[in-house]
Amino acid sequence: MPDTAPAPVLRADRPGSFPHGVLAERHPAIIRQVRELIPYDPERRRALDALLANCTEGVVEPLPADAHDLGDWQDWGLAEHIGRSWFDLPWLWSESYFYRRLLHAVGYFTPGPWQGIDPFRPAKLTELDAPQTDEELAALDALADRPADERSRALLHGSLWGNRADLGFRLSAEGAGTRAAAPALVADDSETLWSLLPPAAEGGTLCLVADNAGRELVPDLLLIADLLDRGRIARAVLHLKPHPYYVSDATTADVLDALRRLTAAPGTAAGYGRRLWSALTDGRLTLRAHPFSGGPLPYAEMPDDLRAEFAAATLTVVKGDLNYRRLVGDRRWPATTPFADLTAYFPGPVAALRTLKSEVVCGLDVGTEAALTAAEGERWRTAGTHALIQVKV
Template sequence: MPDTAPAPVLRADRPGSFPHGVLAERHPAIIRQVQESIPYDPERRRALDALLANCTEGVVEPLPADAPDLGRWRDWGLADHVGRPWFDLPWLWSESYFYRQLLQATGYFAPGPWQGIDPFRPAKLAELDAPQTDEELAALDALGDRPADERSRALLHGSLWGNRADLSFRLSAEGADTRAAAPGLVADDSETLWSLLPPSVAGGTLCLVADNAGRELVPDLLLIADLLDRGRIARAVLHLKPHPYYVSDATTADVLDALRRLTAAPGTAAAYGRRLWSAMT
């Protein structure tokens, strides 16, 4: 489409806009939530306080010279953005860099006691242990007597609507976890999907790009278990984040937490969990 003009770059410099709200409200709320959920030592707490002040009133600061991903951020324009106010930068870049700096402040990459500790894991585990998760897993029992195609459709739609369980929004948006679901789909391409996944003895490989952990990841795993059971796929490959990002982005550890949650649940949920456990081994 050579005649199509490029979309304008989104920035967060307009009060009242969604990007501005993310930087001015959501990011500070996330820092405070991290501080409250993990007993970080004084050094880490000071670093988080400094990040809170910096991301709302300061300018972008560079990464340490020994940062493991410094070269990657240089490729992404770090030198052009250092020293500039967060709100004046392309919004996608500034939001992504905020989470990188949050991991820096919590000591995730540095040698020491906090290396590799997910600052968002308490929130993720709380979501897995929430009553809503119990209700959603218990609902699987009612599908046991339904025809196989109907069960598959229900699990597909569960995977779709699980996207409304985005933890990063609910950490900063009051009442977001109780809002009613949207009344319907804008488009439904499920029949096309099923045509690409016919039951077969050989089966194929399904590549699933995981988004969020917790109650969003669980229905994705349930769908995979059903596809394996029905022979629509022979194996599934989950694409995950290499480290915690954007509060709820799913990592390998999050998959294991979700799998343990399923296998420990009563009824049908545990059977799905055991199927996935077996597939992973």
Template sequence: MPDAPVILSDDPASFPHSVLADRHPALIRKVRDAFPYGPAQHRALDALLKSAVEGAVEPLDDDVWWETWGVDAYVGRSWFEVPFLWSESYFYRRLLRAVGYFGPGPWQGVDPFRPFKLAELDTPEAAEEIAALDRLDGRPAEEQRQALLHGSLWGNRADLGFRIQSGDEKSATSELVADDSESLWPLLTGGTLVVVADNAGRELIPDLLLVDHLLRHDRIERAVLHLKPYPYYVSDATTADVVDAVSHLVTADAPAGRRLWSALTDGRLTLRAHPFSCGPLPYADIPDDLREEFAAADLTIMKGDLNYRRLVGDRLWPPTTPFATPTAYFPGPVAALRTLKSDVIVGLDEHTEPALVAAEGQKWRTSGTHALIQVKP
């Protein structure tokens, strides 16, 4: 596979640098205010804030997985000098340790991002999205399917981590920079669909609605939803977030909620939370058990920006690099549904990038106003 430079954070003018220098400190402050943490957690958060901006990578002696993910190789180096994907993932692991998530203690298992996630479900926008299901239900199945696919795709714009930095959701006209959706549907012929979820709240609900539709219309026999084993990247979905989302649909009297609840209880929809889902490495390094699971699926859908970075590698690929090139390692058919919120991009035709740069400079890569659907059969 052709190589490309790994994305770092050492350029002060770069998007990755702004994430580490601006977004992460802002998030620490929001988490600090979200719960009545005690003095020990406040001291740990203050220390993390100082370390993340001015300090160096420290060991994670309490996590055997991170030992295998290369933490020792980066100990003592600036957060800005190691791969961006690795540094960003390491930050969230350190944040959880700072608030006592891994315990033992009274804050063990308490999701520091839960107030933000629940707030996403209790909004007029979320209520309108559920109400729109009634209007969609009378449409032909093919039209429903396409609408739900785009709902799942654009639901990512509710990503809470993105909104912490940007202030609110972007209102600019959104558009697809690549659309392989016509190659996606023939892969769903009654077998198994794996969905590697991204965000909770207003993104997870459209993902679940798409799964419900495919089960309901026999396009798949079963679905496997991969989640994070613990809170991550502010809004990444965990098992608790799935329960919240399905319960929200049931409470709203949406028929899809009852169907999803039934699908969970009878095994047509199953949940997975593998430790590698919180890893700082690309999917090219997936462990054997995950590789076998992806290989057995009729299709794996990778949702969101982080999964895209891990799927193709968080590198500065030439944008015209075919999507099939950096995903050639993947053991089965794979599709990416992603709104663009980071620098990495592949699979564009030769005319798309020049037109975007002429209109927006390089902001098109990170603004969240563009999206893509890419498929490797």
């Protein structure tokens, strides 16, 4: 990490704070949603009820001794957190472990009929099959006639603003589905991003660390297809979650659902879908689901094999709010802290594409922060109505 003095780690121990609201309100809402959308048997429903009581009023409990990932969680600090209130731990760790405990409650990892059943799949498919998706895919027909650079810029911004489809965010943000998001960027390093991926580049590799499934993953895939089509990259590696996570985070199954949605669509969208399908089969597009992608630690603590992958990439694009928190550190940084300072540890060029849905933000100029705060108080940090594109070369 840089010489920048560390800011306080975000925790959920202050009532009224955004992290406290996530643990006290969003997590119970997620448990209730899972109970309503999937007809789990009595054993699973009792386990979900127990998790609801535990995560709001209890303390962190250990994983079963035979859990397949117990070693990972021990490496990630489980022992030091057992017996403590969820609200007293680092917020990122509490959130991540909540989803691990939810998967345990529904039997996701346990041999039996519920093994491998994504508890968030109904919500993801509802998002992907929404009429708005048809409208967004139909818009590709008009985009096809635009100049190539204009089309690429539009697809980049589609990938950026696609984060508004985050399902977990909607659960606790009343009216988020209908409130118009301001199209203004609070930071825009897109020209630097494009300079790292020139047309007809020789053999470049893009790593894209995906965030959400559904209507966000589709524009991520469209961006990858455009970069491959234009020769800006020769290969893309799409980093996914190894298991369901944060309600709507993308897994391999979600990529397949998105590809089926594209290839079944009329017009230009189907062509994108077929080219992406072909890219998967010939190796130009590779899927990766590293265990660390579903872990509770910042990327500054990534394992050596993942560090080597990012070091070898021409550019790593980190999508979404959670990945941004992991990239810069889940701390209440002064908003003017330079992005390059907080990502100096990263082993290669890295870009963040993110709509703002949590308190963590950096890299703003003084005037931008002042204007946002004057207009909206602190709400601009969490409302999902502002976005940023930041790059460290």
